[in-house]
Amino acid sequence: QVHLVQSGAEVKKPGASVKVSCKASGYSFTNYNIHWVRQAPGQRPEWMGWMNAGNGDTRYSQRLQGRVTLTRNASANTAYMELNSLTSDDTARYYCARVRYAFDIWGQGTMVTVSS
Amino acid sequence: DIQMTQSPSTLSVSVGDRVTITCRASQSVSAWLAWYQQKPGKAPKLLIYMASTLENGVPSRFSGTGSGTEFTLTISSLQPDDFATYYCQQYNSYWTFGQGTKVEMK
Numbered sequence: 001q002v003h004l005v006q007s008g009a010e011v012k013k014p015g016a017s018v019k020v021s022c023k024a025s026g027y028s029f030t031n032y033n034i035h036w037v038r039q040a041p042g043q044r045p046e047w048m049g050w051m052n053a054g055n056g057d058t059r060y061s062q063r064l065q066g067r068v069t070l071t072r073n074a075s076a077n078t079a080y081m082e083l084n085s086l087t088s089d090d091t092a093r094y095y096c097a098r099v100r101y102a103f104d105i106w107g108q109g110t111m112v113t114v115s116s
Numbered sequence: 117d118i119q120m121t122q123s124p125s126t127l128s129v130s131v132g133d134r135v136t137i138t139c140r141a142s143q144s145v146s147a148w149l150a151w152y153q154q155k156p157g158k159a160p161k162l163l164i165y166m167a168s169t170l171e172n173g174v175p176s177r178f179s180g181t182g183s184g185t186e187f188t189l190t191i192s193s194l195q196p197d198d199f200a201t202y203y204c205q206q207y208n209s210y211w212t213f214g215q216g217t218k219v220e221m222k
Contacts (some may be wrong), residue, residue: 047211094131106159
């Protein structure tokens with residue numbers, strides 16, 4: 001069974017950073033790209049960036065460029081998303097997703113709440 | 117950025133109804149178009165990719181058509197499990213989603 005399992009919910013203060021993990025199982029982690037998508041309450045999903053899990057190459061959304069960093073630990077089959085300088089606008093559920101043709105496997109999501 | 121616009125935003129329907137959702141792109145995305153179903157508190161689920169290819173395990177009552185800038189998702193006979201929000205997504209140039217269509221009970 002192919003799964004992506006994400007870390008738990010986070011509550012952060014404005015200006016802080018958050019790092020979310022995404023652990024893959026049931027497939028060869030380095031053979032597929034991993035994307036990160038976030039969804040604020042009641043809003044459409046927003047693409048944040050992607051990472052080549054094989055070589056670590058990344059590409060980021062222009063909107064988040066400079067604030068988001070995608071990394072991975074290939075030996076642990078785990079991808080990470082770090083977002084810094086948080087504001088209340090970053091309150092959302094954050095998802096990792098594997099790309100085969102489209103986003104075929106998704107993590108369960110990690111709720112990040114930014115509140116003072 | 118390519119903008120994706122869905123219509124309608126909400127559909128009030130009954131079990132057994134035929135449901136059609138439209139997605140328009142601000143410029144051509146060829147056939148690089150996917151459809152997802154999302155239920156409250158859950159991740160989106162891939163239904164269709166390449167505009168018309170059904171993902172493994174998705175019931176055949178779901179179908180997709182279109183290319184270029186106009187696409188449709190059809191549910192031939194709505195089942196109780198199909199009440200959800202549906203999103204289109206282009207992946208011709210980066211990745212952007214439509215605003216969603218909520219399919220609710222009449």
